[in-house]
Amino acid sequence: MTVSIDSQGTRLDVPNQLFIGGRWVDARSGETFTTMNPATGEVLADVASAGAEDVDRAVIAARAAFETGAWRTTTPSLRGRLIWRIGDLILEHAEELARLETLDNGKPLSVALAADIPLAADLFHYMAGWATKIEGNTISMSIPDATFHSYTLREPVGVVGQIIPWNFPLLMAAWKLGPALAAGNTVILKPAEQTPLSALRLGELIAEAGIPDGVVNIITGFGETAGAALASHPGVDKVAFTGSTEVGKSIVAAARGNLKRVSLELGGKSPNVIFNDADSSAAVAGASLAIFFNHGQACTAGSRLFVESKSFDSVVQGVADIAKNIKVGNGLDPDTEMGPLVSDEQLQRVTRYIAAGQDEGAEIVVGGSQRGDRGYFMEPTVFVNTNPQMTVVREEIFGPVLVVQPFEDLDDVAAMMNDSDYGLAAGIWTRDISKAHLLARKVRAGTVWINCYHAVDAALPFGGYRQSGWGREMGHEVLNAYTEVKSVCALL
Ligand code: NAP
Ligand code: MG
Numbered sequence: 447m448t449v450s451i452d453s454q455g456t457r458l459d460v461p462n463q464l465f466i467g468g469r470w471v472d473a474r475s476g477e478t479f480t481t482m483n484p485a486t487g488e489v490l491a492d493v494a495s496a497g498a499e500d501v502d503r504a505v506i507a508a509r510a511a512f513e514t515g516a517w518r519t520t521t522p523s524l525r526g527r528l529i530w531r532i533g534d535l536i537l538e539h540a541e542e543l544a545r546l547e548t549l550d551n552g553k554p555l556s557v558a559l560a561a562d563i564p565l566a567a568d569l570f571h572y573m574a575g576w577a578t579k580i581e582g583n584t585i586s587m588s589i590p591d592a593t594f595h596s597y598t599l600r601e602p603v604g605v606v607g608q609i610i611p612w613n614f615p616l617l618m619a620a621w622k623l624g625p626a627l628a629a630g631n632t633v634i635l636k637p638a639e640q641t642p643l644s645a646l647r648l649g650e651l652i653a654e655a656g657i658p659d660g661v662v663n664i665i666t667g668f669g670e671t672a673g674a675a676l677a678s679h680p681g682v683d684k685v686a687f688t689g690s691t692e693v694g695k696s697i698v699a700a701a702r703g704n705l706k707r708v709s710l711e712l713g714g715k716s717p718n719v720i721f722n723d724a725d726s727s728a729a730v731a732g733a734s735l736a737i738f739f740n741h742g743q744a745c746t747a748g749s750r751l752f753v754e755s756k757s758f759d760s761v762v763q764g765v766a767d768i769a770k771n772i773k774v775g776n777g778l779d780p781d782t783e784m785g786p787l788v789s790d791e792q793l794q795r796v797t798r799y800i801a802a803g804q805d806e807g808a809e810i811v812v813g814g815s816q817r818g819d820r821g822y823f824m825e826p827t828v829f830v831n832t833n834p835q836m837t838v839v840r841e842e843i844f845g846p847v848l849v850v851q852p853f854e855d856l857d858d859v860a861a862m863m864n865d866s867d868y869g870l871a872a873g874i875w876t877r878d879i880s881k882a883h884l885l886a887r888k889v890r891a892g893t894v895w896i897n898c899y900h901a902v903d904a905a906l907p908f909g910g911y912r913q914s915g916w917g918r919e920m921g922h923e924v925l926n927a928y929t930e931v932k933s934v935c936a937l938l
Contacts, residue, residue, distance in 0.1 A: 542647070
């Protein structure tokens with residue numbers, strides 16, 4: 447069973463099966479669902495629709511692979527080398543994987559090749575190094591008249607369910623799988639229904655890398671069925687989720703039954719701040735990248751732009767000029783800078799938000815409409831004349847829609863930045879580096895970018911304050927999310 451794709455990137459041969467216990471198997475129900483090309487609205491492929499019975503099978507396979515020790519007792523050195531090999535195989539198949547992402551998700555091929563694929567490979571390469579560096583401590587105790595030898599062991603959590611979204615399909619799979627594997631866990635991964643293809647191909651590469659059977663299981667299916675069954679399964683020790691805050695809350699509820707560990711990477715409404723003393727062309731370009739990268743379908747999208755009053759008009763003009771000139775089109779076209787939104791549903795959702803913004807009295811400077819009559823294209827859109835109560839200012843739109851607001855001084859803008867249920871990221875543009883670091887301390891956000899935006903790295907922890915999530919991914923911080931600490935205390 448192979449996923450292959452012709453040189454035009456249009457004919458696909460993908461497994462319409464589930465990857466369980468190292469084998470490709472049909473869903474028990476025999477059911478499948480279609481995945482679409484959002485640039486054309488046409489069907490790309492049928493994939494298997496996993497149900498609760500298939501989740502059971504995958505949990506049994508993952509449990510067996512965990513308990514036999516096929517993975518966790520493999521030497522850390524070999525574990526690291528096998529994880530490294532996954533990264534190598536991703537690079538060897540970069541072109542093919544990038545095409546799968548473009549076809550299934552809509553993003554420009556140039557972006558998938560420059561960002562998604564190399565970042566996914568780098569994540570595996572970075573995490574491969576951690577396999578040999580997971581350590582405990584020796585601890586001095588203060589109980590009188592006794593001598594103890596006490597130490598901690600860091601052990602894998604066990605069987606981990608991982609549920610990921612459609613905005614960076616392969617990269618999100620890498621963020622989840624890399625650290626779980628480095629720490630010795632076994633995994634059941636469920637990609638998003640809109641974008642299952644690259645995860646299926648990754649399943650084949652994982653087998654080719656030599657990861658033992660059952661260590662990674664990949665099940666395609668719907669959130670309400672396969673995802674919910676995984677989140678509530680009593681045989682799953684931990685669930686790691688990336689997606690909407692609303693579904694994140696249902697994951698927490700589902701995990702309650704066996705008190706499985708939960709880590710969450712959720713939504714955002716991230717503020718981006720431009721001071722008068724910023725390098726104005728870099729700031730304007732950065733503010734545009736912050737919201738329009740990945741068509742605004744990024745949890746860290748800089749969707750609330752705050753501009754110091756004196757610069758307000760020129761920044762709005764600058765961002766609007768960039769927005770007007772972004773080439774929107776099919777991601778396979780080399781000139782395309784912005785592809786379609788991922789689905790008709792997402793296009794309708796963004797369209798509803800734009801209408802709500804207008805109804806509530808906000809003013810559109812540029813964009814605001816769907817593009818073309820085929821595929822799910824949306825114009826880059828900029829709103830001004832907003833107030834802090836408006837829906838477009840408070841809620842995550844997850845599309846190329848920016849709201850711009852003026853501010854007077856640092857305290858003023860710090861309060862505006864923090865006036866949100868979310869706390870994922872923030873951007874600050876200024877030449878006054880002390881001011882930037884002062885504001886970085888005031889903002890409640892998991893990542894603060896100064897004179898840059900969307901700079902992510904396998905070594906840099908990533909995650910949210912408040913309703914943007916629980917826990918951190920990447921960096922060495924992520925190992926806390928995939929290990930348990932055991933204290934061993936011996937009376938000598
Ligand atoms: P979502 O519904 O939260 O989906 C994310 C993942 O969770 C998908 O794999 C989904 O499966 C699964 N899921 C859905 N309901 C579930 C349930 N009850 N139990 C277990 N798993 C479940 O996100 P979405 O529908 O793709 O997008 C909606 C909004 O979520 C976006 O507009 C945006 O606000 C936010 N979002 C955030 C991120 C992020 O990176 N933080 C990424 C994507 C979306 P299905 O594929 O079948 O739905
Ligand atoms: Mg698709």
